[in-house]
Amino acid sequence: MRQNRRTAAANSGPEKAPAERVVKDIRRATRRQFSAEEKIRIVLEGVRGEESIAELCRREGIASSMYYGW
Structure with a gap:
């Protein structure tokens, strides 16, 4: 069971970085100059x-x- 928890935690970590990057790109694109x-x-x-x-x-x-x- 411990391996399953570690695997789930390890899998959820790297997925956050691309999502944050997408949000930053959207904010940058919608920002008015x-x-x-x-x-x-x-x-x-x-x-x-x-x-x-x-x-x-x-x-x-x-x-x-x-x-x-x-």
Whole structure:
């Protein structure tokens, strides 16, 4: 019985690495890259104050912390 437990543990270990790699690749592929012009446009819209920062960030699909970081 001990060999069966070891075999099951040994088999489950290496399978995790490829799954984690796939998840990282998916995250990387779905991550948006904003150009300098896009960042400037978004920040200037926020500075104008026509709508709240929260509304602006929701519309643009960014976190408010990212907005303030820019």
